[in-house]
Amino acid sequence: MNRTGPSSIRCESSSTPVIEQLDHDHTRTTRLGSLSAAIALVAACPPNAPYNPPWNSNWKPDGTDHNYLISSAFNNSLENNSINHGMDQVNRSVLNASTSATWIDVRVIQAALTGSAGDYRCVENHSNGTCHLSTIRIDTDIGTAGATEAYWKAVVCHEMGHSSGIGERASNAPSCIACPATSAYKSFDSNEVTVINSHFPS
Ligand SMILES: [Zn+2]
Numbered sequence: 001m002n003r004t005g006p007s008s009i010r011c012e013s014s015s016t017p018v019i020e021q022l023d024h025d026h027t028r029t030t031r032l033g034s035l036s037a038a039i040a041l042v043a044a045c046p047p048n049a050p051y052n053p054p055w056n057s058n059w060k061p062d063g064t065d066h067n068y069l070i071s072s073a074f075n076n077s078l079e080n081n082s083i084n085h086g087m088d089q090v091n092r093s094v095l096n097a098s099t100s101a102t103w104i105d106v107r108v109i110q111a112a113l114t115g116s117a118g119d120y121r122c123v124e125n126h127s128n129g130t131c132h133l134s135t136i137r138i139d140t141d142i143g144t145a146g147a148t149e150a151y152w153k154a155v156v157c158h159e160m161g162h163s164s165g166i167g168e169r170a171s172n173a174p175s176c177i178a179c180p181a182t183s184a185y186k187s188f189d190s191n192e193v194t195v196i197n198s199h200f201p202s
Contacts, residue, residue, distance in 0.1 A: 053177060053192045054167035055199065059122055061164065062130040064200050066090055067100035068160075073110040078143040078152060083108065086156035089176070089188045090164055093196040097160075103133060106163045111137040117155045120162035134163055150183035157186055164196050 074083055090097035113119070118138045122131040136159040139145075142152050157176035166188075168179040175189040 051191060053169050053173075053175075053195050055165055055195060056162070056167040057129055057165070058125065058131065059120070059134070059162055059165045059167075060130045060199060061095065061105060062126055062132050063105075064095050065105075066095040066097045066164070067104040067106065068097060069100050069103045069105075069107045071107075071109045073140075074108070074138075074142075076143045078149045081149060082142065082152040082156045085153040085186065086160035089157050090160050092188060093164065093193045094200045094202050095164055095196060105132075106134050106136060106160075108136045108138065110140045110142065113137060113139040117141075117152075118159045120159045136160065136163060148183055150186050153186040154181045154183055157181070157188065161188060161192060165199060166192050166196065 087097040122134040124133040158181040169177045
């Protein structure tokens with residue numbers, strides 16, 4: 001998800017599958033570009049929240065053990081609370097989110113993002129299309145830029161939702177997966193849990 005400031009955020013588009021699948025780094029889009037490019041991203045958001053959240057098969061985890069390697073850069077309570085909140089959301093589904101000391105599934109790091117609060121990309125797929133290794137980047141402003149903990153919980157929830165295979169939802173979706181996410185909704189809604197579970201039948 002992208003933002004121009006804590007209270008003015010932009011977001012990714014799910015209707016640009018090449019970008020979404022190959023490079024979810026929308027800071028690159030920002031760097032390339034132009035205001036018109038930024039507007040195009042926003043305009044590409046779906047107009048209405050679908051009942052069933054979009055599924056991005058390229059982001060499907062390669063199993064139900066969902067390990068997060070958390071950078072030691074997350075070292076204050078707001079950051080840790082936000083990370084734990086995101087993992088709690090994943091754990092509402094059949095995915096078993098836990099931390100790991102090595103990069104098994106998802107790496108969560110901080111990066112100085114330009115015009116962006118966070119992003120997600122799958123960096124290595126299996127031949128069957130599931131995602132083996134992925135990276136969530138959270139802006140280094142987390143915990144320091146004055147945005148609320150609720151906002152950062154929404155940001156982390158949003159990216160961890162992508163790491164669970166959920167694509168963008170419309171801005172009026174009552175969920176952290178809304179495009180753009182806001183501090184008003186910092187959790188998955190029940191539809192997202194249902195959709196994740198439908199892809200990982202127990
Ligand atoms: Zn997104």
